[in-house]
Amino acid sequence: MAIQYQENGRIFTLHTDHSTYQMKADSYGNLLHLYYGDRTEGSMEYLLTFGDRGFSPNPYEAGDDRTYSLDALPQEYPYQGSGDFRSPALAVEQADKSYGLNLRYGGYEISKGKYSLPGLPSMYGEGLEDAESLEDAESLKIHLTDQVSGLAVTLLYGVFPGYDIITRAVCVKNEGNGPAALKRVYSACLDFLHGEYDLIQFYGRHAMERNFQRTALCHGAQVIGSRRGTSSHQYNPFLILAGRETTENHGPCYSMSFVYSGAFKAEAETDQYGQTRMSMGLQDEMFSYELKPGEIFFGPEVIMGYSGHGLGTLSRSIHKAMRRSLCRGKYKTIPRPVLINNWEATYFDFTGEKILDIARQAKELGVEMMVLDDGWFGKRDSDCSGLGDWQVNVKKLGGSLGSLVSRINGLGMKFGIWMEPEMVSEDSSLYREHPDWAFAVPGRKPVRGRSQLVLDFSRKEVADYIFDSICRVLDSAHIEYLKWDMNRSIADVYSAAGKMAGGDSPGSILYRYMLGLYDLLERLTKRYPDLLIEGCSGGGGRFDAGMLYYTPQIWCSDNTDAVDRIRIQYGTSFGYPISAVGSHVSAVPNHQTGRITPMKTRGVVAMAGSFGYELNLSAISEEDKNCVREQIDAYHKYWHLIHDGAYYRLTNPFEDREAAAWLFVREDKGEALLNTVALETHGNPLSLYIPLEGLDPEAMYRDEDTGTEYPGAGLMSAGIPIPPRTGEYQAFQVHLRRI
Numbered sequence: 001m002a003i004q005y006q007e008n009g010r011i012f013t014l015h016t017d018h019s020t021y022q023m024k025a026d027s028y029g030n031l032l033h034l035y036y037g038d039r040t041e042g043s044m045e046y047l048l049t050f051g052d053r054g055f056s057p058n059p060y061e062a063g064d065d066r067t068y069s070l071d072a073l074p075q076e077y078p079y080q081g082s083g084d085f086r087s088p089a090l091a092v093e094q095a096d097k098s099y100g101l102n103l104r105y106g107g108y109e110i111s112k113g114k115y116s117l118p119g120l121p122s123m124y125g126e127g128l129e130d131a132e133s134l135e136d137a138e139s140l141k142i143h144l145t146d147q148v149s150g151l152a153v154t155l156l157y158g159v160f161p162g163y164d165i166i167t168r169a170v171c172v173k174n175e176g177n178g179p180a181a182l183k184r185v186y187s188a189c190l191d192f193l194h195g196e197y198d199l200i201q202f203y204g205r206h207a208m209e210r211n212f213q214r215t216a217l218c219h220g221a222q223v224i225g226s227r228r229g230t231s232s233h234q235y236n237p238f239l240i241l242a243g244r245e246t247t248e249n250h251g252p253c254y255s256m257s258f259v260y261s262g263a264f265k266a267e268a269e270t271d272q273y274g275q276t277r278m279s280m281g282l283q284d285e286m287f288s289y290e291l292k293p294g295e296i297f298f299g300p301e302v303i304m305g306y307s308g309h310g311l312g313t314l315s316r317s318i319h320k321a322m323r324r325s326l327c328r329g330k331y332k333t334i335p336r337p338v339l340i341n342n343w344e345a346t347y348f349d350f351t352g353e354k355i356l357d358i359a360r361q362a363k364e365l366g367v368e369m370m371v372l373d374d375g376w377f378g379k380r381d382s383d384c385s386g387l388g389d390w391q392v393n394v395k396k397l398g399g400s401l402g403s404l405v406s407r408i409n410g411l412g413m414k415f416g417i418w419m420e421p422e423m424v425s426e427d428s429s430l431y432r433e434h435p436d437w438a439f440a441v442p443g444r445k446p447v448r449g450r451s452q453l454v455l456d457f458s459r460k461e462v463a464d465y466i467f468d469s470i471c472r473v474l475d476s477a478h479i480e481y482l483k484w485d486m487n488r489s490i491a492d493v494y495s496a497a498g499k500m501a502g503g504d505s506p507g508s509i510l511y512r513y514m515l516g517l518y519d520l521l522e523r524l525t526k527r528y529p530d531l532l533i534e535g536c537s538g539g540g541g542r543f544d545a546g547m548l549y550y551t552p553q554i555w556c557s558d559n560t561d562a563v564d565r566i567r568i569q570y571g572t573s574f575g576y577p578i579s580a581v582g583s584h585v586s587a588v589p590n591h592q593t594g595r596i597t598p599m600k601t602r603g604v605v606a607m608a609g610s611f612g613y614e615l616n617l618s619a620i621s622e623e624d625k626n627c628v629r630e631q632i633d634a635y636h637k638y639w640h641l642i643h644d645g646a647y648y649r650l651t652n653p654f655e656d657r658e659a660a661a662w663l664f665v666r667e668d669k670g671e672a673l674l675n676t677v678a679l680e681t682h683g684n685p686l687s688l689y690i691p692l693e694g695l696d697p698e699a700m701y702r703d704e705d706t707g708t709e710y711p712g713a714g715l716m717s718a719g720i721p722i723p724p725r726t727g728e729y730q731a732f733q734v735h736l737r738r739i
Contacts, residue, residue, distance in 0.1 A: 002138045002159040003110050011043055012108070012140065014157060016164040019306045021157075023076045028061050028068075029104035031076040031144065031155075033191045037252065038308045047193055048073065053273075057083040072273055074191035077144070077155055077170070079103055080184070086277055087221060087267050089186035090170075091284070094149050095178030103144040103153055114158045114325075115139040115169070119515050121259050121549030122301040123158060123167050123325045136161050150176025163321040164306065167259075170299040174291040182289040186265075186281025188256060188302035190241075193275055199268045200240040200253075200311075202571045206233045207559040207592055209540035210571030212654050216244065217270050225265035225283050229454075229490025229510050230537055231544040237264045238544075238575035241278050242311065248649060249310040249693070255318065256280045257575055259326070260300035261546035262514040263287075286493055288507030303545060311574065312693070316646050319577035323644070326545060327552040327580070329525060331532045335639045336553070336610050337368035337414050338632050339481065344560070344586050345616035348375040348382060352397035352404045361618045363411045365625055366632040369481060370408050371416035371612075376401070378428065383487075384451040387423045388430030390469040392476070405477035416481025416532075417473070421466045422517065423452045423487065436496035437462045449488025457516035458509050459497050467520050474528060484521075484551060486537040514546075521550040534582055534610075543572065543580075553582050553610045560586035560614055561593040562605040563729060566660045566677060567653050569608055573662075579643040583609030585631070587616070599624040601731035603631035604675050607642065608662060611635045638735070641666055641673050648693040653679065658688055659722060665694040669712075672701070674734040678725040689719035701736040709739065 004013045011034070014021040022034040022044050035044035056071035059082070070084040078084050080091040081101040092101055114125035114137045125137030140157040152175050158167035168188040174180050197217045201224050202210040215222065224239065226232035237258035243251045256278065258264050263283035270276050280302050291297055303321065307314035323332070340362040342355060359370040375381065376397060378389030392401040405415045424431050424438050431438065431453070438453035440446040446453055457463045473479070495509050525533070535542060535551035539558035547554055557568045565583065572581060583606040588596045599620070606612070617628065635642075641664050650661035661676040672695060695701065697713035710720065715736075723732060 002136055002161050003140050003157075005108065005110065006043070009043060009045065010105070011045065012142070014140065014159050014166055015039060016159060016161045016166065018164050018308070021166055025105035028059060030059075030070065030073075031105055031142065033074040033076045036190060036254065036306060059083060072275075074193055074275070075189065077103070077153070077189060078277075086271050087269055087279060088184065089189045089279055089281065090153065090172070091182075091184035092149075092151060093181040093183055095176075095180060100148070101151070102146050102148065104147070106143040106145045108143065109141040111139050113137055113139060114160075114167075115141070115156050117169055117298050117301060119518060120298055120300050121326075121518060121546045122169065123160070123165075123259070123303060123321065125158070125160065125325060145175075149180060150174065151180055160321060160325065163325070164317045165321045166304045167301050168304060169301040171296060172291065172299070173296045174293050177293055179293070180291045182291055182297060183287070184281070184284040185289075185297070185299045186279045187258075187299040188281070188304060189277060189279040190254065190304070191275060191277050195276065196244050197268070197276055198242050198244055198246070200242055200574070202236040202238060202574065204233050204236075204540070204571075206538050206541065207557060208564065209233050209543065209557050209568055210236050211567065212571045212574070212652070214242075217268055217276060219270050219272070221267050221269035223265065223267050226263050227283060227285055229263055229493070229513070230486065230542045231258070231261050231264060231546070232489070233538065233541040236543065236575070237266065237280070239266050239268070239280070240311065240314070240574065241268060241276070247310055248312040251310055252308050253306070253311055253314050254278065255305040255314055255575065257303040257318065257545045258300060259303060259545040259549070260514065261517070261542050261544050263510055282511065286507055286510065289511065290508065300546065312648060315574050315649075318575060319647060322545065322548060323577045323579055326548050328549065329532070329552055330530050332552050335636065336532060337481075338366070338635060339369035339371050339416060339612040340367045340617065341371040341373055341483075341584065341612060341614045343373035343418075344591055344614045348380070350375065350396075352399060355404065356407055357618065358616065359408045359411055359413055362613070363413050365617055365628045367413070367613060367617075369414040369416055371418065371481060371483060373418040373483070374420075376417070385425045385427035387420055387425040387452050388428045388455070390419065390421075390473055392473070400476070401473070402477040405479065409478055414480045415478060416483065417479055418483040418485060419470065419473070420485040420487060421470060421520075422455055422457060424455050425452050439490060439492045439494060440496070441492050441494045444492075447491035449491070452488060454488065454490050454492075456495050456497070456513070457520070458495050458512035460516065463516045463520045467523060470524065471527065474531070480530065481532045481534065483534045483536055483555070486542060518546075518550070525550055536582070540568070540572075543576065545576075548576070548580055553580050555582040556609060559592045560584055561590040561595050562597045562602045562677070563595060563679070564593060565605050566679075569605070570649065570653050570660070573647060573649060578608055578647055578664075579610065581609030582612075583607075584612040584614040585628075586614040587619075597729045598727070598731070599627040601677055601729050603627065603634075604677060604731040604733060607631070607635055607638070608675065634733075638664070638673055641671055645673075646694055650690055650693065659690070661690045663692055663694065669694065669696040669699070670738040672736040674720065674736070675731070676722055677731040678729060681725050681728055681730075685724060688722040690722060691719035692716050696738060700739040702739050704735040704737055710736070712738075
C-alpha cells in the first residue's frame with residue numbers, strides 16, 4: 001500500500017515509487033513532520049532532537065519538560081497560538097476576538113482513489129484512458145480538533161506512486177457555537193530539520209513571464225505571492241527548494257504547485273535553529289473568511305514533488321502528472337489542431353471577408369483552424385468599449401457569425417473564437433444596465449485596467465448571465481475552440497451585493513470570485529465536452545495548475561518573439577508540461593521587440609508547445625510559405641514525441657550565451673528530437689557540442705535526415721556537434737531513432 005499507518009508510535013508513512021513522506025501524532029496529540037526524501041523503510045522518528053531552548057515556550061501539557069517546544073520541532077500543519085513563532089499555516093480569529101488555537105490529533109481515514117475538493121480543481125485518479133500508473137492512487141485524511149472552539153481541521157493527502165507526486169489540501173469546519181474568522185489558510189507546509197537550500201522561483205512581468213531565479217536561503221523568510229486577484233505575471237504559484245549543489249541531473253529538490261488561479265502566497269523560511277520551512281496557500285492580505293457554525297471551508301490543493309536526482313527528474317514527474325491527472329477533456333491526449341489567430345495580422349481592423357482571406361491562405365499551407373480574436377462583438381473597434389456585450393457585430397462581419405463559420409468550415413477548416421468573459425467596459429450596454437455588477441468601492445472612482453472593469457463573479461447572477469451569453473455565441477455556430485482571456489488585475493475588491501455575495505466578510509470576495517469562475521468553467525466544459533478552451537490572461541498572467549484543470553493549454557505569453565520565448569518557455573518548463581504551452585509563429589520584425597528571426601527558428605521555438613501562427617500568411621515570401629508547410633508536417637510527425645515524451649533542458653538560456661538547446665525523448669528511449677537555437681553569432685566561431693540526456697547508452701541512434709549513426713553513450717557524454725552558425729538566431733532539429 002502507498003499509505004501505511006503504524007499504531008505503535010502513531011506514524012503515517014506515504015510511499016511513492018521513489019520517495020517517502022512520514023509524520024507522527026506524538027503523545028501530546030501534536031502532528032509532527034518526520035521526513036520527506038528518498039524512499040526508505042522504517043521509522044524516521046530518530047531525527048527528532050529535544051533540548052531546553054531559551055525563549056522557545058512549552059505547551060502546558062508538557063508540564064515541567066522544557067525540552068519539548070513546538071517552536072523547535074518540525075510541524076505538519078503549524079497554527080498560530082501554539083508557541084511556534086515561525087510562519088503559521090493557519091490563523092483564526094475566534095468569536096471572542098482571540099487568536100488562540102490548540103489543534104490535537106483526532107483520528108485518520110485511508111481510502112483507495114483520490115479525494116476531491118468541492119468547487120475547486122484538483123488532481124484526479126479515476127476515469128483515465130491510461131490508468132495504469134494511477135490504479136494505486138490513495139488518499140489519507142488526518143483529523144485535528146480544537147476542543148475549546150470546536151474548530152475541526154482535516155488534512156488531506158493524495159498519493160500518486162507512479163508519478164512520485166503527493167498532493168495536499170485542507171478542510172476547516174466550524175463545529176463550535178460561535179463564528180470564527182479564517183485569517184490565513186495555507187494548504188501545505190514542509191519542515192526540514194537541517195540542510196542548506198536554494199529557493200528557485202519564477203518572477204516576471206507582462207510579456208516577460210516566469211524568469212528563472214535561484215537564490216540561497218538565509219535566516220529569515222523569502223516570500224513570493226500575488227495580491228492581484230490572479231496568480232499573476234509577476235510571481236508564479238510554483239516554487240522549488242533545492243540543495244545548494246543540486247543541478248539538472250543530481251541532488252535533492254522539492255516543489256510546490258498551487259492548484260489555484262487567484263491571489264496566493266508562498267514562503268521559504270530559515271529559522272533560528274537552522275531549520276527550513278516551505279509553505280504555500282491563499283494570500284492572507286485582504287483575506288478574512290467568516291465561518292459560521294456548521295460551515296466548511298476548503299483550501300485549494302498543493303501538488304508536491306520530490307526528486308533525489310535533480311531538477312530535470314522533478315520536472316518530468318510533474319509534467320506526466322499534470323498531463324494525465326490534472327488536464328481533462330477531449331484534447332488532453334489527442335493532437336490539437338494547428339491554428340492561425342488573426343490578432344497580430346489585423347488587430348481590430350478586419351471584416352468577415354478579410355478573415356476569410358486569411359483562412360484561405362492558411363488552409364493552402366496546411367493550417368487546420370481559424371481563430372477570430374478580439375473585435376467581433378458589440379461596439380468594439382478598440383479596447384475602450386464593448387466588453388460584456390457578447391452579441392455579434394453583424395455589420396462588421398458582413399453577416400452572422402454562423403454564416404462566416406460555415407464558409408470557413410467549407411474550406412475544410414475548424415473555427416475558434418476569442419472572448420474575455422470576466423470583464424466589462426464602461427462603454428457597454430451591460431455596464432449601463434448593471435453598473436453594480438462590476439467591482440467598485442462605493443463613493444470612489446474605480447481603478448481601470450486596459451480601460452475595463454472586473455465583473456463580480458462572486459455573485460451567481462453575474463456569472464449566470466455571462467454563462468448564458470457565452471452559450472448563445474457557441475450555439476450560434478460550429479465553434480470548436482475558445483480562447484478565454486483576462487486582461488487586468490483586480491484592484492477594487494468590493495461586492496455591491498453585500499451579504500448576498502455569500503458572506504459577511506469582504507475578505508472572502510476574491511476567494512468566492514474564483515469559485516464563481518471555476519463553477520462557470522465547469523458548467524461550460526460539461527455542456528461542450530468537445531470544445532478546446534485555451535486559457536489566457538494577457539498571455540501568462542494566469543498560467544497555473546488551477547486553470548489547467550479546465551483549459552488544457554494556456555497562452556504562454558503575449559510576447560511572441562522567438563528569442564524571448566526561449567527564456568519564457570524555459571522557466572515555464574520547470575513546473576508545467578509542454579502540452580500546456582500555447583506558442584505561435586508570428587511576423588517579423590516582431591511586434592513586441594522588433595527583432596528579426598528566421599521563419600525556421602520561429603517554428604522550432606513554437607513547436608515546444610501547442611503549435612500555431614499569428615501573422616498574415618499572405619504577406620510572407622514563397623520561401624517562408626514552403627517553410628510553413630514543412631513546419632506543419634514536422635509538427636504532426638513529432639506531436640506525440642513533443643507532447644508525451646520526456647522533456648530535457650540541455651542548456652540554461654539565462655546563463656548559456658552561445659545557444660539554447662532542449663530535447664524530447666520517447667518514453668521507451670527509442671526516439672528523440674533535439675532542438676537548438678543560436679543565441680550569439682561571432683566571426684571564426686568555436687565548435688559547439690551539446691551533450692544529450694535520457695537516451696539508451698547501450699543503443700545506436702541514427703539521424704533520420706543525414707543517416708549519420710551515433711552511440712547513445714557517446715551522445716550523452718561527449719555530445720553532438722552543432723553546425724557552424726551563419727546569420728543570427730539560426731536553429732536546427734535532429735531527429736534520432738534507435739537502430
